Amino acid sequence: MGPVAEKNEDTMGRRRNGREISGWMIVDKPAGLTSTAVVNKVRWALDAKKAGHAGTLDPDATGVLAVALGEATKTVPYVTEALKAYEFTVRLGQATNTDDAEGEIIATSDLRPSDAAIKEALSAFIGDIEQIPPQFSAVKIDGERAYKRARDGETMEIAARPLYVESLLLVDRPDADHVTLEMVCGKGGYVRSVARDMGAALGCHGHVRELRRIWSGPFEASDGLTLAQIEEIARTEALDAHIRPVEEAFIALPEVKATQEGATRLRNGNPGMVIAHNIEYGEECWASHEGQVVAIGRYKSGALHPTRVLNIKN
Incomplete structure (x- = not known):
């Protein structure tokens, strides 16, 4: 027993x-x-x-x-x-306190801009831009999440943050009240802010009705x-x-091959010898051994100097 x-x-x-x-x-x-x-x-x-x-x-x-x-x-x-892509539908003519359909409507407008006017407005949101996150967001204000303070009725001054937008396209106009957009952007983008700011630029207000991330990195x-x-x-x-x-996460990192001895040293957190082709001195890359990732680090003079060691057991 x-x-x-x-x-x-x-x-x-x-x-x-x-x-x-x-x-x-x-x-x-x-x-x-x-x-x-x-x-x-x-x-x-x-x-x-x-x-x-x-x-x-x-x-x-x-x-x-x-x-x-x-x-x-x-x-x-x-x-x-890595870059990521979103497809989202914007409801024109209404602003909400959350910048999406879950919030309370705080402003309305009867103006409905043309497709041409929308496309022109979108050009201002492409490239390296500054974006103010929504009041209801996870950014920290004095150590506390913004959405928690917003729920208490507080309106905060949230600093603008840099965002890289590779593309922002009008892909559909189901009706006068709605537009569907597709955005490819870098880290830290708020689609709700794009809808809010686009609506403000057009003078008609706007908020996100539906949002879908269609790809993220690889x-x-x-x-x-x-x-x-x-x-x-x-x-x-x-x-x-x-x-x-x-x-599969290493969409932008080149691979080097660790030698048997190099793999052992890398697994112990030490620089290890690798076989590399067309890798610049100091370039970040990942090392594999016998088909399995061992470490991520910087390539220097024939060795990988690890910054992260991966111990995969499955």
Whole structure:
């Protein structure tokens, strides 16, 4: 009886801690859930020990949410700092206090600009711009999230932040009250701010009605699983088959090959010899050994000097 009890306790302990798995699970996030709730669902479905995500989506937004598992959490910045694309519908003629459809209407207008006027206004939001985040956002003001203070009725002075917008296009005009836009931008962009500021520039007001992230760095919503699909095959090898390699995050980093001795040194956090082609001195890159990522670092004189070591066990 004793040994059996000990075995069961050990099994339960491993389950509580979760499995040591590393990689990416791409989710096509539904509306109505926070990004954290989606991560928790994926973590449960895979019985994963550690999970995070690469870039928050608002609860009402849909689209690609890249969930990092295990050692992939160390590579999250390479996805969040990559370009991403959004398709969103703007409701013209109304401003809300949240800059989306969940908020209270605070201003209205009967003006409905033409397609030509909208396209002209969009040109001001392309390139390196300064953008003021919404009052209801996760930016910190004096150590507290803006949305918490906004819920208490406070109106805050939020400093403008730099944003790179590669493109912003009018892709559809379903009716006079709505326009559908597609934006490709860098890290830290608020689509709600674009809708608000575009409406202000046109003199008609505007807020986001629907928002979808269609791709983020190397990951596309069309490749993602829905939560219903994840729940259907949770805790099975069928779901494990959808885990994507950690190195898919390295969309902009070149690869070098570690020697046997170099891989051992890199895993211990020391510079290790690598085989590299067309890599500049001091360039950031990632090293692999026998088909598996070992470390990220800077290439110097035939060796990789690691800044992040990845210990992948699955």
